[in-house]
Amino acid sequence: MNKIKTTAGITWAFLGLILMIILFPGLSGFSKSFGTLPFMKINPRYSGGEVAFTQSAGACTLAVHKPVFNGLVRDRNTGFVQVDWRGKIPDQIRDTIDYDNDNVPDFVIAVDTKKPASDCCPLSGRVTGLGISSRTSFGWAARINLRKTP
Amino acid sequence: MDNSSIAVSPKKTFGKALLYTLPMFLVTFMFITGGKPDFSDPARTVAILVTFFGMNLLYFLMHYSGKTDRYRAIIFVIFALTLSFTLIRNMILIRNSMSFSQADILECKIPFCHLVIPMMILPAALTKSIIFPGTILGGFADIASMVVLWLAATVVLGRGFCSWGCFYGGWDDGFSRLRKKPLVKKISDSWKWMPFAVLLLVALTAALTMIPTYCNWICPFKAVTEFEKVTNVESAVKAGVFISLFGGLVVALPVVTRKRTQCSFLCPMGAISTLSNRITPFTMKIDTNACTQCFKCVDSCPMFALTREGIKEGTVSMFCSKCGKCMDSCSRNAIHFGIRGVPAGTRKNFSRNLFLFVSFLFMAVFSSQPIVFTLNSLYNLIF
Numbered sequence: 001m002n003k004i005k006t007t008a009g010i011t012w013a014f015l016g017l018i019l020m021i022i023l024f025p026g027l028s029g030f031s032k033s034f035g036t037l038p039f040m041k042i043n044p045r046y047s048g049g050e051v052a053f054t055q056s057a058g059a060c061t062l063a064v065h066k067p068v069f070n071g072l073v074r075d076r077n078t079g080f081v082q083v084d085w086r087g088k089i090p091d092q093i094r095d096t097i098d099y100d101n102d103n104v105p106d107f108v109i110a111v112d113t114k115k116p117a118s119d120c121c122p123l124s125g126r127v128t129g130l131g132i133s134s135r136t137s138f139g140w141a142a143r144i145n146l147r148k149t150p
Numbered sequence: 151m152d153n154s155s156i157a158v159s160p161k162k163t164f165g166k167a168l169l170y171t172l173p174m175f176l177v178t179f180m181f182i183t184g185g186k187p188d189f190s191d192p193a194r195t196v197a198i199l200v201t202f203f204g205m206n207l208l209y210f211l212m213h214y215s216g217k218t219d220r221y222r223a224i225i226f227v228i229f230a231l232t233l234s235f236t237l238i239r240n241m242i243l244i245r246n247s248m249s250f251s252q253a254d255i256l257e258c259k260i261p262f263c264h265l266v267i268p269m270m271i272l273p274a275a276l277t278k279s280i281i282f283p284g285t286i287l288g289g290f291a292d293i294a295s296m297v298v299l300w301l302a303a304t305v306v307l308g309r310g311f312c313s314w315g316c317f318y319g320g321w322d323d324g325f326s327r328l329r330k331k332p333l334v335k336k337i338s339d340s341w342k343w344m345p346f347a348v349l350l351l352v353a354l355t356a357a358l359t360m361i362p363t364y365c366n367w368i369c370p371f372k373a374v375t376e377f378e379k380v381t382n383v384e385s386a387v388k389a390g391v392f393i394s395l396f397g398g399l400v401v402a403l404p405v406v407t408r409k410r411t412q413c414s415f416l417c418p419m420g421a422i423s424t425l426s427n428r429i430t431p432f433t434m435k436i437d438t439n440a441c442t443q444c445f446k447c448v449d450s451c452p453m454f455a456l457t458r459e460g461i462k463e464g465t466v467s468m469f470c471s472k473c474g475k476c477m478d479s480c481s482r483n484a485i486h487f488g489i490r491g492v493p494a495g496t497r498k499n500f501s502r503n504l505f506l507f508v509s510f511l512f513m514a515v516f517s518s519q520p521i522v523f524t525l526n527s528l529y530n531l532i533f
């Protein structure tokens with residue numbers, strides 16, 4: 001019994017040695033495979049969610065993301081919608097957004113990118129105000145706070 | 151392989167130690183230089199050579215002198231310092247500040263570290279996504295690479311990760327060595343269960359709020375890496391918590407107790423690593439035939455892993471981080487690196503040689519990037 005345990009232990013230790021030796025040269029391959037696992041994507045609360053639709057005005061593209069309400073097991077009552085301006089952004093931005101595409105405007109967002117200052121005017125009971133608004137490497141991004149039921 | 155029981159010294163002759171260093175020399179050369187060294191940039195060449203030869207000298211000394219922790223700690227502390235230097239310098243170069251901005255969060259550009267892992271498990275299982283504003287693949291400290299590195303180290307080294315792999319552990323390890331004798335000797339070792347409570351708390355609160363609560367509210371190492379810009383009361387309170395915990399658990403308490411108090415009393419990752427000690431191939435063993443029960447090892451252990459009763463029974467608790475400090479303090483070589491399933495007191499040198507190769511290799515390669523980066527920056531600054 002002792003011999004079996006000893007052999008198993010030493011084998012396990014040598015497997016550990018092999019794993020350590022291949023770990024660094026194989027790191028990018030292992031990480032790539034690991035990165036494709038189903039849970040390896042950034043939660044929409046952080047990524048901003050998928051882009052729902054875009055609109056272009058000259059060299060600037062407005063991207064409106066899908067609203068994010070997700071919680072641990074089911075949707076929450078509060079969330080946000082992310083709006084990005086990509087490309088060559090103007091000094092003054094003012095856009096009226098209908099994020100749920102029901103042909104009724106939901107909010108007006110105004111950004112002074114020079115100052116910088118941002119303001120959001122809710123037009124729907126589901127919009128509760130401005131969350132984050134910031135310059136980014138691609139232009140400007142803002143998150144507008146929402147609640148599911150007005 | 152030696153099978154003797156009493157007082158087998160891990161010391162080696164000069165030639166034998168050199169022979170044992172040769173494989174490490176070759177493997178680290180391949181991994182640190184990528185196999186094809188590029189000597190076109192003098193600053194980087196000097197940085198790589200100093201790192202490479204320095205590491206191998208310390209590995210040689212581990213074999214030659216038979217001491218483990220004395221030389222391990224040098225790299226471990228340098229790793230912690232240079233990692234912080236690398237992070238801070240990168241942030242200052244990119245953002246002109248040590249704090250990250252809203253844009254970094256919006257663009258998911260926050261560097262990932264292993265301390266997030268305990269909080270991402272439940273949400274990953276239930277929502278199939280990661281609750282952290284980082285990058286999955288590519289870029290600095292991406293999530294996939296960090297998890298793979300941590301996973302491999304944890305499976306092989308168990309809590310040894312906390313003495314050979316964690317780029318934070320070197321902070322309290324370093325401060326715990328500043329005084330020769332502890333000012334405070336009596337601390338209840340029941341506190342060592344605290345990380346399990348912290349683990350439970352942060353795993354649950356993170357799952358409920360979908361926010362990595364430990365990073366947001368507790369992590370003491372925010373004080374020496376990156377934190378949210380102080381713009382309101384909430385961010386000021388957070389900064390206050392980070393700095394107080396760093397000052398208390400990472401600096402002050404380790405200095406006065408000579409123990410790694412942050413790692414032993416707070417870190418939720420330490421709790422996971424502690425549990426992983428149950429499956430790893432390498433363990434600490436006590437050769438009761440060689441032990442004289444002087445209990446020097448109990449006093450020297452910085453992780454509260456040893457008790458007098460345990461020593462009498464020949465057991466080391468799962469809190470052991472395989473740092474080797476107890477071995478260095480034992481003149482009888484009674485406490486030693488061992489392999490699971492191999493009886494205590496047998497194959498002492500074989501087990502130590504194998505464990506040292508595996509753990510040192512991980513530490514050397516993992517720490518080499520920030521060390522090279524720091525030396526490179528210092529060279530450019532001076533010359």
Ligand code: SF4
Binds near residue numbers: 317319413414419
């Ligand atoms: S206890 Fe935590 S901070 Fe300390 S070495 Fe382990 S993982 Fe790192």
Ligand code: SF4
Binds near residue numbers: 450471
């Ligand atoms: S028992 Fe020994 S090897 Fe383990 S943590 Fe304590 S001093 Fe380090």
